[in-house]
Amino acid sequence: MSADVQIVLVNMPMSAIERPSLALGLLKSVLTRAGLRSKIVYANIWFLEYAGLADYNMLEGSPPEDALVDWLFAGIAFPDFEADHDVFLDRYFERNPIHPNKGLAERRAHFRELRSLIGGFIDWTADKILEQRPAMVGCTSTFTQHVPSLALLRRLSERSPGLVTLMGGANCESVMGRTTHARFPWVDYVVSGEADALIGALCCDILNHGRDIPSADLPFGVFGPGHREAGYPATSMGDSVPRAVVENMDNLPLPDFSDYFAELGRSLYADRVYPGLPMEFSRGCWWGARSPCTFCGLNGGSMTYRQKPAGQAAEEMIEMSARYGSSRIEAVDNILALDYVEKTLPRLTALPDKLAIFFEVKANLKRHEVEKLAAAGVRWIQPGIESLDTRALKLMGKGTTSAHNVQLLKWCRQYGVRVSWSILWGFPGESDAWYGEMASWLPLLHHLQPGHAVRLRYQRYSPYHRAADKHGLKLRPAASYRSVYPLSEPDLADQVYYFEDCEDSDVGGHFAARDANRRPGLHAVTQGIDAWLKAWYEPKLPMLSMRDSGDEITVEDTRAIAVEPEHRVKSLAREILLAADEGMPDARLRERLSTANVMQTEIDEAIADMIARKLIVRLDARLVGLPLWNPYTPMPAPTAFPGGYFDRRVMPVRPPRE
Incomplete structure (x- = not known):
């Protein structure tokens, strides 16, 4: 780094090393536009080298609500706080069963x-x-990243008392940022909300006035030293704490990732990292503004949806790919903009060398939309499937059904789009019987991409957190944080992001075998998911596919549950299978066939036959066909994730770093 850097921005652990920080890259571009010299330090890459690959992998995979990373750094952030470490470790290992080959x-x-x-x-x-x-x-x-950041800024303040310190990001929004600023005095300024529009002017003022900026002169959403004396501002919105918001994203600069690529090039692990480029085309969630998912707190204090113009999004992807020599583009948006399928994808489809793109989407995409996404280079999506039971989805406010989700998994396998998805469990009001029913037909889906079973987490800003009483919850900060922060219970409730229901008897994010008798349905689902995942680790993936000659459909079935390796489907059964391919409602199919003078008994027998052959399943009063059409597009490998890939399989020799 050059000696004339005015501002250093730091990306602390734990943050994925396979992609640069979008937040800091964007802030650096804004600061450059304001005439300020800044540098981004990727301390997360340094930490990988310091800790070593095995421990880094373990920490990265640790559930964030169990606060292991926070606990590790808390001794430096809060040196006078003497927590009971045995209590912390007891809880951690109870919630995270150890590997059988490792002694406790x-x-x-x-x-x-x-x-x-x-x-x-x-x-x-x-x-x-x-x-x-x-x-x-x-x-x-x-x-x-919160406690690691507090630890670093405390040490910097001790070593260089004249240095001005700042914090921002999702953990500093609204009441979390106010608590951070009020309780940790070595942090001079905290930005609550989106800093893009204010950071340039704020940093210019700090360079001129240091810590002496009057409270009244600070931008909306910024807490400074004067607030500790004069008191903190309040608003009439949300939790009454100011939150800065960027109303228009059109004029935001492209992020500057040059420091990341320079640091990665010096890393001992450089040859194991295949970087992705995080990009942002919208903020907020258009679906959440209509019907917020009950568990989601990712949008903080504002669900208001803002997006960049569709044409601008495509050109920015192309420019960033050319600038950094990577075709991997990870859109960090909470949800794909409604008009991007028709207005952004054609430009990307026309590229001679396709980009590899990731988007989060809503799960009710149509077949032709998935086909367009794949053709444009969107080869990986996160569709918010969250369950394969419509009743559970209704509890979540997802606005989708089991049939929607199965159809989407089928179309993604058809067009070679990889899916990140999961079955969430542990919702207030759910029935274990739902999981038992779901488990009974999971083996039918083994030719589609499996997800994972994941315990529900209670996040700040989610409807579960905002209206806990309505859902019968008594939420408190996750207990592990009591061994991390030297805070009172009210302050802890204002500081942390993860909460737990004090009346919940489930232990951790893992479904333990000891709970099988209490929740046999959930136990069956977790076993079913394990079997599904195991099938996908076999050398040859299971497949169920079909070809139509016009008179007859030939179905090939290599699933473990297959009744026959090959089926010949003709006449009425063929019509039913074709209708089920589109997920046609049972009643509509019967009405259509009855107009052709087909008897209801014949329809019943043909549908029963297709179900018995395990080629269709009845979901939400719909008949859902399970076979893909042959030919189908191969799916990208797990290593092709557009957000970057880090090969953790081999430990390099670690020479001492200068």
């Missing part, structure tokens, strides 16, 4: 050793930053 005592000792080594990493990181003689250092904080 050995794991506990290792975690304590890791915690003792964090000070060395923070000191080393602080040294590297202070070498640049910056006037300001800011950290972005999302998920498990």
Whole structure:
């Protein structure tokens, strides 16, 4: 880094090393536009080298609500806080069963050793930053980055008292940011909300006035030293804490990722990282503004949907790909804009060399929309499937059905689009019987891409958090945070992102075998998902596909549940299979066939035959056909994720870093 850097922006652990920080890349571009010199430090990459691959993988996979990363860094962030570490570790291992080949005592000792080594990493990181003689250092904080960021900024303030410190990011929104600022005085400024429109002017003022900016002169959504004396501003919206919002995204600059690629090029792990480019085309959620999903807190204090013009989105993807030499584009949007299918995809489809793109979408996409996405290079989506039971989906407010979700999985396998999805469990008001019913037909889907069974998490800002009483919940901060933060219970409730129901008897995010008798339906689903995943680890993936000659459909079936390896489907059965391919309502199919003078008994027999052959399933009063059409497009490998891929399989030799 050059010696004339004014502002250092830091990306602390844990943040994926296979992609740059979109937030900091965008802020750097805004600062450059304001005439300020800044540098982004990727301390998350440094931490990988410091901790080693095995421990990094373990920490990255640790559930964030169990606060393991926060606990490791808490000794530096809060050196005077003496928590009961045995209580923390007891809870952690109860919620996260250890590997059978690892002794519990050995794991506990290792975690304590890791915690003792964090000070060395923070000191080393602080040294590297202070070498640049910056006037300001800011950290972005999302998920498990909060306590690591507090630890670094505390050490920097101790080492360089004149240095001005800042924090922002999702963990600093509204009441979380206010609590961070009020309780941790070594953080001089905190931005609550979206900083893009205000960061340039704010940093200019800080460079001129340091910590002495009057409270009244700070932008809306920014907390400064003066607020600790004069009190914090309030609004009439939401939780009454100011939150900065960018109303129009059209003029935001493209993010600057140059520091990431420079740092990655110096990393010992450079040859194992295939970077993706995170990009943003919208903020908020148009579906959530209509019907918020009960569990989702990702939009913070504002669900208001804003998007970039469809044509601009395509051109920005093309420009960023050319600038950084990567075809992998990860859209971080909560949901695909409604007009992008018709107005953005054609430009991308026309490219001679396709990009590899990821989008989050709503699960009620039509077949032709999935086909258009695939043709444009969108080879990976996260559709918010969340369950294969319509009653559970209704509890979530998803606005989709089991039939929608199965059809989408089928079309994605048809057109070679990989899907990130899961079956969430643990919802207030759910019935275990629903899971038992779902488990009975999961084997029919083994030719489609499997998901995972995941325990529901209670997040701040979600409807479950905002209206806990309405849902019969008594939420409190996740208990692990009591071993992390030196805060009172009310302050802790204002600081953390994850909560738990104090009357919930489920333990952790893993469904334990000991709970099988209490929840046999859920136990059957978790076993069914395991069997489905296992089928996809076989050398040859299961397949159910069909060809139509016009008179006869030939179906080939290699699923473990197959009745026959080949089916010949003719006449009435063929008509039913074709109708089921589109997920036709049972009643509509019967009405159509009855006009052709087909007897109801014949229809009943033909449908029963197709169900018995396991070629269709009845969901939500619809007949859903399961076979793909042959030919079908191969799916991208898991290593092709557009957000980047990090090959963790081999440990490189680690020479000492200068």
